[in-house]
Amino acid sequence: MARIGIIGSAGRMGQAIATALADREHDLAGGVDAGGDAASLADRSDALVDFSSPQALEANLHAAIGAGIPLVIGTTGLDEPHHTAIDNAARDVAILQTGNTSLGVTLLAHLAREAASRLGPDWDIEIVEMHHRHKVDAPSGTALLLGEAAAEGRGIDLTANTESGRDGHTGERAAGAIGFAALRGGTVAGDHSVILAGEQERITLSHAAENRMIFARGAVRAAEWLMGKPPGRYTMPEVLNL
Ligand SMILES: NC(=O)C1=CN([C@@H]2O[C@H](COP(=O)(O)OP(=O)(O)OC[C@H]3O[C@@H](n4cnc5c(N)ncnc54)[C@H](OP(=O)(O)O)[C@@H]3O)[C@@H](O)[C@H]2O)C=CC1
Numbered sequence: 001m002a003r004i005g006i007i008g009s010a011g012r013m014g015q016a017i018a019t020a021l022a023d024r025e026h027d028l029a030g031g032v033d034a035g036g037d038a039a040s041l042a043d044r045s046d047a048l049v050d051f052s053s054p055q056a057l058e059a060n061l062h063a064a065i066g067a068g069i070p071l072v073i074g075t076t077g078l079d080e081p082h083h084t085a086i087d088n089a090a091r092d093v094a095i096l097q098t099g100n101t102s103l104g105v106t107l108l109a110h111l112a113r114e115a116a117s118r119l120g121p122d123w124d125i126e127i128v129e130m131h132h133r134h135k136v137d138a139p140s141g142t143a144l145l146l147g148e149a150a151a152e153g154r155g156i157d158l159t160a161n162t163e164s165g166r167d168g169h170t171g172e173r174a175a176g177a178i179g180f181a182a183l184r185g186g187t188v189a190g191d192h193s194v195i196l197a198g199e200q201e202r203i204t205l206s207h208a209a210e211n212r213m214i215f216a217r218g219a220v221r222a223a224e225w226l227m228g229k230p231p232g233r234y235t236m237p238e239v240l241n242l
């Protein structure tokens, strides 16, 4: 049993995480939302779980370092400077950052990497995601994570090979590109497909989140796993032993 603090506690994920903590008999150390004091929450917590906004990241990293406790970051929409800040903070505390804490997506990323490495570059890779109408970032963190996995499998750099937001006269698809398409609507918790399209055949690897509790349970499992670990940046495959 541990005391765990939630950043973004009043949000959709914050509420699901509070339920997952209770299911595992942890104490909710407290929660903060926009304008809240992450440092004082960290001082009374054994670990922090952050599902909030990229704007909160810097304060959350400082809070975790100040209290010397691990941090799970599920917030998406992070850019390169955010990742550099996480790398730096991981010299002082144990941190896990991921666009998706579910078991299913962690395995899907492995399958995407494997498929991309075994199929030649003439198999086009497209990643399609759908989320609820309230989601503010695109492509989703999960889509980017799946794109990274496919790019790794193929031995290419994702940033240099991304095609997203196609509209109008786009020209032909670039050879070797990894494409992204984002759909928004209704209450969809999170659907992701990695499509590998070859000559007259196509493979689709898909995951559907039926409920946010899959992410919440994964986040709590990650927090449990991080406690007692030395400083470093850890991953969901390590937590889940996949
Ligand atoms: N990694 C994963 O597995 C998953 C990641 N996510 C990601 O988690 C994040 C939250 O998603 P969701 O719960 O649906 O979003 P919500 O909008 O429902 O909740 C976000 C919460 O964060 C709070 N918040 C906003 N800014 C700050 C800040 N600067 N400091 C502290 N708290 C802040 C908001 O408070 P206020 O209302 O006061 O602004 C709100 O309570 C998103 O980035 C989403 O993509 C979601 C699901 C799974």
Ligand SMILES: O=C(O)C1=N[C@H](C(=O)O)C[C@H](O)C1
Binding pocket: 076, 099, 100, 131, 135, 136, 139, 140, 141, 142, 143, 189, 190, 191
């Ligand atoms: O905002 C969400 O809801 C979700 N965000 C994450 C993402 O951006 O991939 C994970 C999940 O798909 C739900």
